Amino acid sequence: MNVEISNLSKTYGASKALNNVSLLFEANKIYGLLGRNGAGKTTLMQILAGQQRQSHGVIKVGGQDPFENGTLLSQISLINESNNFKNNLKIKDVLKIGALFYPNWCTETADKLLADFELDRQMKTKKLSKGMASALGIVIGLASKTKVTIFDEPYIGLDASARYRFYDILLEEYQKEPRTIILSTHLIDEVSNLFEEVIIIDEGEVLLKQNKDALLQLSLQLSGPTKAIDHYTKGKQVIHATEMMGNKTVLLFNDVYDVADLRQRGFQVEETNIQKLMVYLTEKKDVRTHD
Numbered sequence: 001m002n003v004e005i006s007n008l009s010k011t012y013g014a015s016k017a018l019n020n021v022s023l024l025f026e027a028n029k030i031y032g033l034l035g036r037n038g039a040g041k042t043t044l045m046q047i048l049a050g051q052q053r054q055s056h057g058v059i060k061v062g063g064q065d066p067f068e069n070g071t072l073l074s075q076i077s078l079i080n081e082s083n084n085f086k087n088n089l090k091i092k093d094v095l096k097i098g099a100l101f102y103p104n105w106c107t108e109t110a111d112k113l114l115a116d117f118e119l120d121r122q123m124k125t126k127k128l129s130k131g132m133a134s135a136l137g138i139v140i141g142l143a144s145k146t147k148v149t150i151f152d153e154p155y156i157g158l159d160a161s162a163r164y165r166f167y168d169i170l171l172e173e174y175q176k177e178p179r180t181i182i183l184s185t186h187l188i189d190e191v192s193n194l195f196e197e198v199i200i201i202d203e204g205e206v207l208l209k210q211n212k213d214a215l216l217q218l219s220l221q222l223s224g225p226t227k228a229i230d231h232y233t234k235g236k237q238v239i240h241a242t243e244m245m246g247n248k249t250v251l252l253f254n255d256v257y258d259v260a261d262l263r264q265r266g267f268q269v270e271e272t273n274i275q276k277l278m279v280y281l282t283e284k285k286d287v288r289t290h291d
């Protein structure tokens with residue numbers, strides 16, 4: 001299911017959480033939605049999942065507006081850190097509700113994931129630890145088999161091994177049954193190998209939307225004698241630089257690089273990663289890249 005967003009804005013009183021955002025999420029791809037604290041990611045995901053109304057602009061999920069659209073909302077799930085299961089229900093009751101709400105609910109998947117996360121279906125949800133509540137949220141998000149599945153930092157409280165289990169399971173489920181997955185995270189290094197597409201939101205605006213591999217090709221880390229580096233990088237886009245004892249390391253962006261030539265010139269060349277790009281690009285404001 002495609003998600004098309006055109007000129008979307010959201011204001012809270014005088015503050016603008018989203019400003020004129022236009023984006024296309026294509027069906028059956030995994031998107032990494034990244035940005036600093038307060039960038040507007042959660043607001044965007046909530047509007048996408050029909051939990052909030054935009055102030056301006058248009059959002060179409062599979063061609064329809066999700067807000068107060070019950071039929072469509074049974075095809076969209078948003079799992080976030082504040083999954084609130086603090087009530088008298090048992091895990092098995094929560095799963096029954098999921099099965100009633102989501103038409104594509106898969107009991108087999110739910111049972112398998114419960115076992116993977118070592119959750120006891122008889123357990124009362126108010127007794128769940130933070131990590132267990134996150135795991136239950138993940139079970140619901142994946143067993144719902146919704147066409148659009150959104151995870152807004154779903155792993156709060158999950159230890160490293162449970163988080164890696166989540167990443168493996170997510171990929172396995174996606175490969176078995178592709179769907180549009182939007183994953184927002186601050187643990188970019190851990191998750192970025194799952195992304196096909198990367199979107200960076202900065203101060204309520206789309207800073208960048210790119211295929212992940214293409215994005216990595218656009219960037220390179222280069223080290224060498226300061227003079228030589230300064231000479232080579234003249235006129236190029238340097239998004240980060242550090243200098244120590246006559247040597248400089250720079251992160252270059254938005255260019256095509258001849259790695260063999262750079263090595264021949266005596267520079268040390270290293271690949272970069274999505275986390276560094278997110279951090280340094282959101283420090284600078286002169287980049288707008290759209291594919």
Ligand SMILES: Nc1ncnc2c1ncn2[C@@H]1O[C@H](COP(=O)(O)OP(=O)(O)OP(=O)(O)O)[C@@H](O)[C@H]1O
Pocket residue numbers: 012015016017035036037038039040041042043044
């Ligand atoms: N209910 C609200 N009332 C007022 N302002 C809000 C509300 N929700 C969000 N905001 C503001 O909107 C902006 C975007 O917030 P949002 O939660 O969407 O960011 P985020 O990218 O998800 O941040 P984080 O990574 O910290 O979760 C922030 O300035 C925030 O203070």
